[in-house]
Ligand SMILES: [Fe+2]
């Protein structure tokens with residue numbers, strides 16, 4: 001997902017009886033559906049895990065602007081350009097909502113930024129794939145935002161208050177993102193033969209990377225078990241991936257496009273689609289930094305940060321000067 | 331006791347939540363009043379060099395879809411907050427005053443709406 005492979009304490013889930021009173025009260029509050037707020041007591045593992053998870057989610061929103069930003073100046077019509085611009089601006093907003101949630105846990109914005117720019121913190125693997133044609137704007141909105149929604153909707157109920165509230169804002173804006181993507185796909189799929197081919201090609205390239213967004217199966221993972229006990233992860237990776245395929249396969253059919261998986265078929269008995277796993281070696285390779293665009297993405301973010309430095313410092317100096325003149329005038 | 335103030339994330343410049351760090355713009359808490367006459371409501375925070383740009387940034391971050399008609403930006407460091415530990419002492423005085431709720435009184439049906 002936007003946060004992939006988050007490692008918790010690795011110690012496994014403690015039973016209520018094994019907990020000290022503080023931790024027990026904390027866990028009981030979560031079990032009862034209560035929210036944890038910034039000033040409440042929390043285990044260090046919960047805090048650290050959340051900083052990693054929310055931080056990685058925020059970085060994904062920010063880096064996620066790059067593949068779509070690539071097409072703003074080349075959108076086919078003025079209307080499409082305005083829509084794409086609004087969508088990308090939303091993603092910047094999502095990043096900011098999430099950074100401010102992470103900051104309530106005691107990490108600074110600058111620290112999170114430094115960790116992104118140095119490669120210490122990750123962002124979702126999906127944004128290391130290139131956007132080669134206009135149809136990719138359709139595929140990204142439809143599939144990538146669609147997959148993100150699967151994960152973000154349940155996170156509105158996550159135990160950490162500021163994170164849950166950020167997710168509520170984000171979810172309100174996401175369905176616009178998915179719909180504008182599907183709208184592009186409809187136009188292309190029902191357009192000329194060349195357009196239909198572009199749409200099919202975009203689906204071919206984005207299908208498996210979208211399935212990878214959910215991460216490898218975590219049925220056996222102690223990290224996931226702990227995160228689920230803390231309610232900072234609401235569903236298993238396989239569960240969400242299945243839901244995504246079940247929702248998306250009929251949509252592809254509606255478009256008259258073929259999902260690039262010969263094993264894809266509806267199982268009448270289970271009521272679910274059967275499908276092929278993505279190539280997990282590729283996934284781990286992309287996470288390690290060897291995807292088609294990893295270097296470019298990090299370079300772009302570093303350049304933006306470095307070239308924006310004079311603006312950050314200049315505005316701060318200006319604010320300081322104004323403050324001093326105001327004091328002098330009193 | 332574990333709190334954002336006392337246990338900063340590893341290799342973070344230690345500073346209380348809301349205080350400006352050397353290279354960071356100060357943090358502002360943002361409150362928005364919507365169209366329908368309700369009070370300003372806290373929506374989140376953002377960084378800005380001064381109050382004027384905090385309001386401009388808040389417009390872009392928190393009102394992209396006409397969510398509000400009025401924005402307040404408050405320096406996060408200027409906010410005094412009650413602490414969760416004093417929950418008991420702070421709210422208990424209200425707990426034993428059930429007569430503050432209208433349902434405390436039994437009014438006969440014949441009296442009509444009241
Ligand atoms: Fe987003």
Ligand SMILES: [Fe+2]
Pocket residue numbers: 091145148174177
């Ligand atoms: Fe989105």
